[in-house]
Amino acid sequence: MRIEKHPILNFEKERKKIHFTFNGHPAFGFEGDTIASALHALGVKKLSHSIELKRPRGFYCAIGNCSSCQMTVDGVPNVKTCITELKAGMEVKVQTNKGELYDK
Amino acid sequence: MISKDLVIIGGGPAGLCAARMAAEAGQSAILIDRNAKLGGQLIKQTHMFFGSEKQYAKTRGIDIAKKLLDDVGSYPELIEVWEDATVVGLYPDKVITVLKQEKYLKIQAKAIIVATGASEKVLAFENNDLPGIYGAGAVQTLMNVYGVKPGNKIIMVGSGNIGLIVSYQLMQAGVEVVSLVEASPNIGGYKVHAAKLRRYGVEINTSCTIKKAIGKEAVEKVVTIKLDENWNEIPGTEKTYEVDAICIAVGLTPLTSLLSMIGCEMKYISELGGLVPVTNKYHETSIDNIYVCGDSSGIEEASSAIVEGYLTGLIASSKLGKKHPKFAELVDDFQSQLENLRNGPFGAKIRQGLKKLGGSVDA
């Protein structure tokens, strides 16, 4: 769901592809994407669950405010994917719990 | 712990302009923003701004951001910029805690300018937490910063300028806007924006709201309903649209949690968007050397955020002992610019809110 034509903005056609994994599956975005924008472009809208009822949650504010886009990235839980830049090789996962302490 | 006399939190137009004026006065500062890109709301705004020439009206938001960034960039020895850094705590001894690349850093400041902007309000309806429901700012960010469509068919809620402008931007990005609903009987934003949408065939439904969203993993449909003059739902007027996205543009509320945390006196003022700090006419809060400017002191516009930022930067640095060579002249100029911006019918709400806040029209 990338924008193809735009009267004002110019999105470079030849942006560098960035490969990462989503729930273990190969995925890609482009240089300049956040994790959430790359996933959205691939049609992935469900990014997390509500903690009690496990209702699906997607992103809402895109400015790091609402916490509804939090995912596990490279083993680190509760990463706000809407403001986290996509990097090559990232392992991005839908989180199933509140997140646990991790070792660095 | 890092020591810095002046710290500015938030790098939107207000924070950028505060930093620039401080630098002009010879005051150094750290400017902190949680985003990877400075510019705040401006970096996603592709439309030409309304307002007056002095504050870059008729220039696109993205280009205003570039200009303000260049201004700050011309003082590299004075302004240190921290991007991707979130301020998570503010304490009465003026210690600031910052989360930056998974590290907690502490800064001891003497003066702090809070310019954290605003967050979007949400709307209560059944299933309002489904993926595919976004705030207008998020829709703009997806489209205008990352070049990604929020969906293929969308319904817009709210007819203020933001709802109207973002609807048009959605059409520019190739998204079909199936309807724009507004709970009030009147359109909230400028008539020219509404007329433009109608010309492009978007139906605008006033006295209408969302009853519920339908979908399993994401939005698949939306049901709207008409409201009577007492804002009660009129049974039998439900209408169902197939959409894969819903955009909520029902206003903003100031982001003031840091100011509450440090113990500033706060007031709830609906005309200014919610809970705001009480300030004097120099934008200083109830705590000495803690200042606020831009949307976080009350929801207005980029134009007023710019001028408030300049003013606050001047005042804060002067109190720290760095007085701008043209201090008095500039303070007068900025105060009269603010007065002008708030003149006229569209400023009435702001004037009312500022009056409630404390009587001073420059607050």
Ligand SMILES: Cc1cc2nc3c(=O)[nH]c(=O)nc-3n(C[C@H](O)[C@H](O)[C@H](O)COP(=O)(O)OP(=O)(O)OC[C@H]3O[C@@H](n4cnc5c(N)ncnc54)[C@H](O)[C@@H]3O)c2cc1C
């Ligand atoms: C769709 C739309 C159209 C608009 N059109 C116009 C127009 O035509 N004309 C006009 O004058 N105005 C317009 N505006 C309004 C204008 O964009 C805002 O009023 C203006 O950006 C407010 O500036 P600010 O600096 O106060 O806040 P913001 O621009 O919101 O900037 C705040 C900054 O603070 C940062 N921040 C927040 N919390 C923290 C924290 N804890 N730690 C670190 N950083 C933090 C944020 O990342 C952000 O960069 C429009 C707004 C929208 C949404």
Ligand code: FES
């Ligand atoms: S979408 Fe709100 S925090 Fe990421």
